Amino acid sequence: MSLRSFASLAALFICVGCKGYRERPPVFPENESRWAIPLHEPLTRRNPFVWAEMQGVAPADGAAPPTLTALLLVDSGSWTNCLDAAMFQRLGVELESDSSILSIDAAGRKRPWQGGVVPRMRLGGLELRDNLFALIAEHGLLGRNMLDAYPWEIDLDRGVFVVGAAPYTGADAATLSMTRRDRGHYVEVHLGDEHLLMEFDTGASFTAVDDGVAREAKFERVPLKVPKVMSQVFGKTRVEAIYAAEVAFGGVHGGKVPLVPIKMERGGALNQKVVGLFGFDAMARFRFRVEPGDVVQFRPRADLLATARARIERWPWVPRCADAPGCATAEARPDGDDLALKFTYHGAYDAPVAFLFACVDASGHVDHDLDFIRVSRARAAAGEADEVRFGPVEPADRAWLERARGRCDRVALLDVNHLRPGEPAPERPAFGYARSVLASTFDR
Numbered sequence: 520m521s522l523r524s525f526a527s528l529a530a531l532f533i534c535v536g537c538k539g540y541r542e543r544p545p546v547f548p549e550n551e552s553r554w555a556i557p558l559h560e561p562l563t564r565r566n567p568f569v570w571a572e573m574q575g576v577a578p579a580d581g582a583a584p585p586t587l588t589a590l591l592l593v594d595s596g597s598w599t600n601c602l603d604a605a606m607f608q609r610l611g612v613e614l615e616s617d618s619s620i621l622s623i624d625a626a627g628r629k630r631p632w633q634g635g636v637v638p639r640m641r642l643g644g645l646e647l648r649d650n651l652f653a654l655i656a657e658h659g660l661l662g663r664n665m666l667d668a669y670p671w672e673i674d675l676d677r678g679v680f681v682v683g684a685a686p687y688t689g690a691d692a693a694t695l696s697m698t699r700r701d702r703g704h705y706v707e708v709h710l711g712d713e714h715l716l717m718e719f720d721t722g723a724s725f726t727a728v729d730d731g732v733a734r735e736a737k738f739e740r741v742p743l744k745v746p747k748v749m750s751q752v753f754g755k756t757r758v759e760a761i762y763a764a765e766v767a768f769g770g771v772h773g774g775k776v777p778l779v780p781i782k783m784e785r786g787g788a789l790n791q792k793v794v795g796l797f798g799f800d801a802m803a804r805f806r807f808r809v810e811p812g813d814v815v816q817f818r819p820r821a822d823l824l825a826t827a828r829a830r831i832e833r834w835p836w837v838p839r840c841a842d843a844p845g846c847a848t849a850e851a852r853p854d855g856d857d858l859a860l861k862f863t864y865h866g867a868y869d870a871p872v873a874f875l876f877a878c879v880d881a882s883g884h885v886d887h888d889l890d891f892i893r894v895s896r897a898r899a900a901a902g903e904a905d906e907v908r909f910g911p912v913e914p915a916d917r918a919w920l921e922r923a924r925g926r927c928d929r930v931a932l933l934d935v936n937h938l939r940p941g942e943p944a945p946e947r948p949a950f951g952y953a954r955s956v957l958a959s960t961f962d963r
Contacts, residue, residue, distance in 0.1 A: 543649075543651055544664050544665060544667065545640070545647035545649055545650040545651070545664075545665055546647065546648040547645075547668060547669075548645070551683075552669070552683045553681065553685075554642070554643060554645035554681070554682045554683060555644075555677075555679045555681050555833070556569050556642045556643035556644070556645060556679060556681070556682065557569065557570070557643055557678060557679060557680075557833045557834055558673075558675070558679060558680050558833075559590055559936060560875075560934070560936050560939075561675040561678040561830070561934070562675065562678075562823070562875065562891070562934050562955060563875070563891065563953040563954060563955060563956060564956065565725075565799060565800065566592050566594075566721065566722060566723075566799050567592070567593040567673050567680060567721055567799065568591065568592055569590070569593060569642055569643070569661070569680055570588060570589075570590060570591075570642075571588070571590070571591045571641070571659070572587075572588050572640070572641040573586065573587045573589070573606075573610055573637050573639070573641075573650075574586050574610075574637070574638055574640070575587070575610030575637065575638065576610065576611040576612055576638060577611075584611070585609060585610055585611050586610075587606060587609050587610055589606065589658075589940070590658070590940055591659045591660055591661050592658065592659070592660040592661065592721075592722055593660070593661050593666070593673070593680055593721055593722075594660040594661065594662055594721055594722030595666060595704060595719055595720060595721040595722065596703070596704075596718065596719075596720035596721070596722045596723065596796075597660055597722060598662055598663055598664065598702045599634075599652070599653045599662040599663065599664045600650060600651060600653065600660065600661055600662045600665055601652055601653045601655040601657075601659060601660045601662060602637075602654065602655070602659045603655060603658065603659065606659055607635055607654065610637060612635040612636065612652075613635055614633050614634065614635050614654060615633065615634060616631050617631060617632045617633075618631040632653065633653065634651060634652055634653040634654055635652060636649055636650065636651055636652070637650040637652055638650075642680075642682075645682060647665070650665070660722065663702075663704075663811065666809075666811060667811040669682050669684075670683065670684050670808060670809060670811070671683075671684055671808070671809055671811075672684035672806070672807065673721070673806070673807055674806050675803060675806070675956070676806060676820055676829075676830060677826060677829045677830050677833060678829075678831075678833045678934065681808075684808050686810075687808055687818055689818075690770075691771065691818050691819055692816050692817070692818045693768035693769035693770065693771040693816065693817045693818070694769075694814055694815075694816045695707060695814060695815055695817075696814055697809070697810075697811075697812055697813055697814055697815050698716070699811075699812035699813075703718050704718065704811070705717065705718055705719060705793060706719045706797060706815055708766065708768075708797050709767045709768060710728070710736070710738070710765070710766055710776075711736060711737075711738055711764040711765055712736070713736045715728070715732065715794050715795065716792045716793050717793065717794060717797040718796050718797065719809075719815060720796050720798060720799075722799075723797075723798035723799060724798055724799055724800060725777065725779050725798045725799075725800050726766075726776055726777070726778055726795065726796060726797055726798040726800060727779045727780070727781045727795045727796045727798065728762065728778045728780065728781070728794055728795040729780075729781060729782065729783040729794045729795055730780035730781065730782060732783075732794045733762045733778060733780055738762035738778060739763045739764065740760050740761075740762055741760055741761050741762065741777070742759065742760045743758065743759060743761065746759045756780075756781070756782065758779065758780060760780075761777050761778060761779050761780065762777070762780060763775050763776065766801050766804060768817045769817075771805065771817050771818060772819075773801065773804030773817075774804055774959075775959065776800060776801040776804065777800065778795075781795065783795065799956075800956065803956040803957060804820065804957065805817040805818065805819065805820060806818050806820060822884075823877070823885045823933055824879070824885065824931060824933075827844045827845075827931070827934075830934055831844045831932070831934060831935050832844065832845075834935065836870070837868075837935055838865075838866030838867060838901075839866070840865050840866050842865075843865055843932070845874070845932050845935045846864060846865040846866025846901070847862060847863065847864050847866075847874055847899075847932045847935075848862070848865070848932065849862050849863075849876050849929075849931065850863075851927060851929060851930045854908070857909060857920075858908070858909040858923065859906060859907070859908045859909075860876075860892070860906065860907050860908075860909070860930060861904055861905070862874065862876070862894055862905045862906070862907075863903075863904040864899040864901060864904065865901060865902070866901050867898075867899065867900055867901045868898055868899040869898055870898065870937075871895070871896070871898070871937070871938045872895070872896055872898070872899065872935060872936070872937065872938070873893055873894070873895040873896075873935070873936050873937070873938055873939075874893070874895075874934075874935055875891050875892070875893055875932070875933045875934040875935070875936070876891065876893075876894065876932055876933065877891045877892070877930070877931060877933045877955075878927035878928075878929075878930060879927075879928055879929050879930070879931050880926055880927070880928055881928045886926050887955040887957040887958050887959070888922075888958050888959055888960065889922050889923055889926055890919060890952040890953060891933065891952065891953045892950065892951075892952065892953075893950070893951045893952065894948060894949070895938060895942070895944075895945055895948070895949045895951075896944075896948050896949075897944035897945060897946065905948045907950050919952060
């Protein structure tokens with residue numbers, strides 16, 4: 520793992536001298552003001568991703584414009600939308616370059632701004648026109664030239680990214696002022712007994728805190744099983760331990776989160792106070808809403824079983840069954856040292872799909888520290904069933920079974936998703952594991 524995995528793409532694309540149309544928002548529909556866009560794998564992804572259907576530039580021969588479907592990261596730390604070179608090429612979008620505007624990457628390298636305009640983009644039911652994207656070397660993302668147009672919300676329980684989100688009301692909501700400075704958005708985070716100013720960055724997978732600040736705050740130190748070399752803006756660091764602290768906003772608590780130590784080089788009145796990145800692993804403990812640059816609101820997460828139907832049915836292509844959200848059920852049958860699971864599909868899925876099942880403990884709660892079970896299929900007909908036996912032969916199964924003993928009272932369907940980009944549709948049902956974003960361990 521590198522710090523690149525949680526040092527946001529935003530930090531990798533800071534723009535100097537960006538003015539005028541370089542920051543322009545896309546054109547939104549005029550007759551609507553709220554759109555709920557399905558998130559991809561909201562319970563296991565370390566960052567929020569949405570599927571985008573993009574339409575490029577029509578060729579001169581009159582043929583239909585090229586199209587591209589891709590996952591885009593919702594990145595509050597990036598000043599603009601971004602695509603990589605291959606995406607621009609596939610869409611037939613000509614790149615422009617402006618040497619008067621410099622982008623600065625995480626290593627401090629400066630280069631002229633490059634980018635282009637994608638004529639149309641659809642995110643769920645939201646269609647946008649004249650979408651400005653900058654060129655980066657990584658996967659695509661939605662940045663603040665799109666995000667700053669409306670208040671927005673990430674609701675992992677329902678599995679949606681809401682553009683035009685209404686304010687939270689009620690005693691269970693905490694509202695904090697957000698500081699806007701130098702193209703960054705900052706929020707004061709309550710970690711343990713400390714109130715720390717941190718960059719608010721959904722593109723950062725993990726929360727990171729200056730090592731000296733973490734030691735002074737006496738945060739709990741957690742040794743890693745295997746030391747990691749992590750790269751960041753100021754160089755590479757060998758990390759042998761992380762920190763952990765309780766995260767809260769007002770009376771809204773999110774539990775204990777891992778804190779990756781980094782070295783911060785700070786300058787200026789504000790930057791002297793900024794001690795790290797508030798990353799998505801900590802945000803995922805909450806449902807949250809952002810009024811860009813003004814306030815951010817947090818409220819507690821809901822029960823995953825109670826919200827399963829709304830989350831699964833965020834996709835219009837999921838079959839509806841009155842007795843079973845997603846029209847899929849699971850049965851667990853212990854058999855000596857083995858565990859047999861039977862998955863039954865009561866409705867038809869006509870395209871490749873991945874089902875996410877979880878163990879539910881005797882108290883009726885989802886066990887986030889026990890990996891979820893992922894079942895992928897090319898399609899599923901109503902009445903079909905899969906049965907898999909978890910035995911002590913395969914190392915992954917053996918490790919999962921050891922952790923599951925006494926903790927898996929029953930199995931429930933939590934979510935349904937498209938297959939991941941580049942994942943082939945399996946000829947036979949494929950079984951694997953997926954880690955919850957709310958898992959308490961960092962390096963397993």
